[in-house]
Amino acid sequence: xxxxxxxxxxxxxxxxxxxxxxxxxxxxxxxxxxxxxxxxxxxxxxxxxxxxxxxxxxxxxxxxxxxxxxxxxxxxxxxxxxxxxxxxxxxxxxxxxxxxxx
Numbered sequence: 040x041x042x043x044x045x046x047x048x049x050x051x052x053x054x055x056x057x058x059x060x061x062x063x064x065x066x067x068x069x070x071x072x073x074x075x076x077x078x079x080x081x082x083x084x085x086x087x088x089x090x091x092x093x094x095x096x097x098x099x100x101x102x103x104x105x106x107x108x109x110x111x112x113x114x115x116x117x118x119x120x121x122x123x124x125x126x127x128x129x130x131x132x133x134x135x136x137x138x139x140x141x
Contacts, residue, residue, distance in 0.1 A: 057117055064119070072127050075119035082108045 059076040067073045088102040122130065 059117075061114065063114070063116070067121070070124070072122045072124070073119065074122070075116045077114040077116045080113050080115065082111050082113050084108045 057076070059078055061077050061079050063075050063077060064073040084103045084105070085108075086102070086104040087100050090098040090101050092098050
């Protein structure tokens with residue numbers, strides 16, 4: 040006799056997968072793996088002030104706030120997960136299979 044087990048996936052209507060290009064985390068005090076997913080990008084200044092040329096076109100910026108914005112990289116963390124060791128191993132295996140397929 041063949042036994043069957045059906046899985047039904049339930050998700051909100053506004054389900055929207057997120058793109059990530061990095062992760063940060065480690066083992067938390069409860070012995071679980073904490074993974075925080077981020078998108079890394081260059082910063083955008085809060086304010087730019089330009090002088091105008093006689094013809095109304097933009098000249099060079101005369102003030103950018105914050106001044107050191109180009110010395111930073113933004114890592115925007117939108118979500119994170121917590122895994123116990125058993126589930127981390129299962130996901131590791133699952134990812135490995137898909138990486139091998141690629």
